[in-house]
Amino acid sequence: xxxxxxxxxxxxxxxxxxxxxxxxxxxSESGLEAHYIATAEALDGEMTxxxxxxxxxxxxxxxxxxxxxDLAGTLxxxxxxxxxxxxxxxxxxxxNLMMAERDIPAAFAALAEAxxxxxxxxxxxxxxxxLGIVPDNRMSRDFRDDAGRLNQLIAALSDEVxxxxxxxxxxxxx
Amino acid sequence: xxxxxxxxxxxxxxxxxxxxxxxxxxxSESGLEAHYIATAEALDGEMTxxxxxxxxxxxxxxxxxxxxxDLAGTLxxxxxxxxxxxxxxxxxxxxNLMMAERDIPAAFAALAEAxxxxxxxxxxxxxxxxLGIVPDNRMSRDFRDDAGRLNQLIAALSDEVxxxxxxxxxxxxx
Amino acid sequence: xxxxxxxxxxxxxxxxxxxxxxxxxxxSESGLEAHYIATAEALDGEMTxxxxxxxxxxxxxxxxxxxxxDLAGTLxxxxxxxxxxxxxxxxxxxxNLMMAERDIPAAFAALAEAxxxxxxxxxxxxxxxxLGIVPDNRMSRDFRDDAGRLNQLIAALSDEVxxxxxxxxxxxxx
Numbered sequence: 001x002x003x004x005x006x007x008x009x010x011x012x013x014x015x016x017x018x019x020x021x022x023x024x025x026x027x028s029e030s031g032l033e034a035h036y037i038a039t040a041e042a043l044d045g046e047m048t049x050x051x052x053x054x055x056x057x058x059x060x061x062x063x064x065x066x067x068x069x070d071l072a073g074t075l076x077x078x079x080x081x082x083x084x085x086x087x088x089x090x091x092x093x094x095x096n097l098m099m100a101e102r103d104i105p106a107a108f109a110a111l112a113e114a115x116x117x118x119x120x121x122x123x124x125x126x127x128x129x130x131l132g133i134v135p136d137n138r139m140s141r142d143f144r145d146d147a148g149r150l151n152q153l154i155a156a157l158s159d160e161v162x163x164x165x166x167x168x169x170x171x172x173x174x
Numbered sequence: 175x176x177x178x179x180x181x182x183x184x185x186x187x188x189x190x191x192x193x194x195x196x197x198x199x200x201x202s203e204s205g206l207e208a209h210y211i212a213t214a215e216a217l218d219g220e221m222t223x224x225x226x227x228x229x230x231x232x233x234x235x236x237x238x239x240x241x242x243x244d245l246a247g248t249l250x251x252x253x254x255x256x257x258x259x260x261x262x263x264x265x266x267x268x269x270n271l272m273m274a275e276r277d278i279p280a281a282f283a284a285l286a287e288a289x290x291x292x293x294x295x296x297x298x299x300x301x302x303x304x305l306g307i308v309p310d311n312r313m314s315r316d317f318r319d320d321a322g323r324l325n326q327l328i329a330a331l332s333d334e335v336x337x338x339x340x341x342x343x344x345x346x347x348x
Numbered sequence: 349x350x351x352x353x354x355x356x357x358x359x360x361x362x363x364x365x366x367x368x369x370x371x372x373x374x375x376s377e378s379g380l381e382a383h384y385i386a387t388a389e390a391l392d393g394e395m396t397x398x399x400x401x402x403x404x405x406x407x408x409x410x411x412x413x414x415x416x417x418d419l420a421g422t423l424x425x426x427x428x429x430x431x432x433x434x435x436x437x438x439x440x441x442x443x444n445l446m447m448a449e450r451d452i453p454a455a456f457a458a459l460a461e462a463x464x465x466x467x468x469x470x471x472x473x474x475x476x477x478x479l480g481i482v483p484d485n486r487m488s489r490d491f492r493d494d495a496g497r498l499n500q501l502i503a504a505l506s507d508e509v510x511x512x513x514x515x516x517x518x519x520x521x522x
Contacts, residue, residue, distance in 0.1 A: 014478030016496025130188030132306020132480020148190025155340035166503035168520040304362030306480020322364025329514035
């Protein structure tokens with residue numbers, strides 16, 4: 001189904017489910033040259049704190065790239081066989097696209113297109129956000145619709161998909 | 175456990191998880207005469223948009239029925255061997271019952287009773303809504319309690335139950 | 349991984365997912381002397397109602413203990429081989445800790461430490477609360493972060509972990 005030579009993996013889970021730590025362990029165990037794409041932007045104190053918390057948990061020799069908006073371009077720019085790229089995370093990227101009022105379907109299509117021709121192994125981390133009650137505002141409903149579409153899109157292209165809860169992975173595909 | 179001759183299936187998932195598409199694929203693959211029970215009512219512009227989006231994705235030769243409240247009666251009225259009936263979805267039906275101030279436990283009991291004597295295969299789509307934080311208002315808490323009870327009730331009667339995330343089904347039963 | 353002689357079990361699920369009933373069935377089927385630790389406090393009418401609803405579903409011969417805050421101490425005080433202790437639930441305990449402005453990391457560490465030396469079998473019930481959209485207030489975000497950390501901590505110590513939806517258990521570990 002996918003044409004990604006290095007292999008595509010989606011790690012899906014809730015907030016503080018251990019999904020980032022699990023994805024980071026996959027990177028370490030791969031033995032490949034590790035690259036990290038952070039989609040987060042430190043726009044306020046709470047976000048800065050969360051970013052610092054995550055950064056401290058990663059090995060110092062990983063190469064970090066920032067891609068709050070141009071995820072497809074960044075993936076193509078650093079793509080090389082023998083590399084593993086961890087993208088953490090897709091839902092923050094979507095948040096950034098919405099804040100910047102970008103064309104969401106076009107951005108999704110560009111990411112899917114980029115994914116199809118990568119030589120590196122790519123591990124995407126994403127939040128499942130659709131399992132609570134219906135949010136009371138339109139923006140949140142649109143966000144969870146778009147997040148659901150994005151997760152479905154990447155899952156369809158992925159070789160392996162994991163659902164993570166309480167730090168434990170459940171294989172959904174692969 | 176169930177006495178449904180045609181078989182009962184529950185497809186459970188979050189918002190925009192791909193659960194409707196998965197259930198629709200089950201209908202198409204069954205080779206049976208396809209009937210669709212829509213529980214949605216177009217009460218505002220956003221809802222009209224969501225209904226039209228779903229309708230456009232279904233084959234034109236399916237017979238569509240509308241049952242915002244009398245789901246048990248509609249199931250019994252169209253029940254015939256050799257048919258498959260897709261009910262999309264139980265959580266919208268519950269919303270309609272609440273809005274119309276119907277007797278929820280009585281409506282659940284009537285649905286369960288109807289399910290036990292059907293000849294058609296029936297595929298229920300439902301939302302899991304209890305995996306976020308506790309909602310800040312009583313109506314939402316009651317809704318997710320009732321939705322949880324309904325999902326448990328139908329799951330207990332079902333031959334197969336699937337949990338869907340990112341378009342991928344995870345078999346919980348069957 | 350765990351040194352608990354009696355065995356540690358985590359039953360994780362959403363609101364009204366059937367997780368308490370499933371855990372209660374595990375207690376009954378164990379054939380061990382049943383003890384129940386309630387972490388709930390009846391602070392308002394709605395809570396009183398929910399507690400009464402749960403209590404009515406348990407066999408009368410179970411011994412009930414109340415531990416809204418000192419869960420580690422209560423577990424150690426009633427610990428004996430041949431006993432099974434059901435703790436329902438961890439997320440309410442966390443709520444109580446937050447309300448009482450206790451030191452959360454210290455309380456988690458004390459619980460983990462207690463778990464490592466128990467002779468009784470212990471079954472923890474907990475809510476997964478991180479699968480909805482990001483809550484709009486800081487306290488709720490902190491709560492779901494702490495709940496996620498607690499679930500990961502107990503899951504790592506547990507011999508068996510189950511994810512429950514619609515009354516059906518999915519084994520995540522064990």
